[in-house]
Amino acid sequence: MSELRTPALQTASPVGLWVAQYPRTAEVFDMLQIDYCCDGQKTLENACWENGLEVVRVHSLLKYTVAQAGKDAQPDWMHASLSQLCDHIEQKHHALLKDSLPLLSDLMAEVVNLHGDDHEELREVQQHFITWRDEILAVMVEEERSLFPAIRRFENDLDRSQSLIDSIQKMIQRITFKHADIGEALKKARSAAKHFSAPQDACGKFSQMYGLLRWIEADVRHHVHKEESILFPRVKTAVNS
Known part of the structure; x- marks a missing residue:
């Protein structure tokens, strides 16, 4: 190549x-x-x-x-329709978070309750996790209720008014700022968790919690990347053309 x-x-x-x-x-x-x-x-x-x-x-x-x-089997999101990309983000990444975050929240609360006194870093991990969890859930609500429907209306020629374009641009700007906060909280949680390396005396639930946190965090980074580096730049190009 x-x-x-x-x-x-x-x-x-x-x-x-x-x-x-x-x-x-x-x-x-x-x-x-x-x-x-x-x-x-x-x-x-x-x-x-x-x-x-x-x-x-x-x-x-x-x-x-x-x-x-070689030829990557994944869909070419750089050229798929914007509506398809919005659908993909909702059906894959949003759905995963809706299913997994409650489980992780409960598991982390249990582990912190059991081991927080001996492993003080757990409370810091939990604090940063709650920060990015609440931020990304709020972003998902705005995307599903407002941004993604607006992008679909624009792309399908149902509404190309200046007011809709201005609204889309403002929402993208606001979500981009929130993504920066989410990214910072992710880094802090990862650092406090020593990159999700469970201590030698960790019980099964402790290790399970870090494994689940690592898995969800990786998907969040893929999720944010698709929006910041693919969806948002493509939308900005479309509304400004």
Whole structure:
């Protein structure tokens, strides 16, 4: 696969664009603990420097991953309709959070109650988790009730008024600010949890809670990335054209 195919294979390109063009690279960024969702606008070069990584080595690993992936089986969200992308985010990511967050909240409360005195970091993890949980649930409500229906109306030529365009742009701006807060809370929770590494004396529920938190957090980052690096830029282009 040639580097000339897309600017996403350049070290000066945003990490969010890498994942937008080549979803399989998310696995590399996850492994290296490079945030490609809320910090998706950072260039690969800067992200490597900030994480003490050699740019050349990371760049080579990404190119290898892209070459091995070949034709990615995932849908091409860069070219699917905006309505399809909104449907996908609701049906995959929103649905997952609605099902999993209550379970995680209850499990975390139980673990903190049992082990919070011996592991004070658990209370900090819980505090940051509650922050991003409540923020993202509020964002989901606004998206499902207001933003996504507005995007669908615009795309399907049901309403292309300036008032609708202004409303869409204001909602995207507001949600982008909330995404930044969610990203910061995610980082703080991950740091307090020592990247979800359960201590040696952890019971089964303690380890299960960290495993579930890690899994949900990874999906949240994919979720935010699809909005920040794919949906929102495409919507802005559409309403301004």
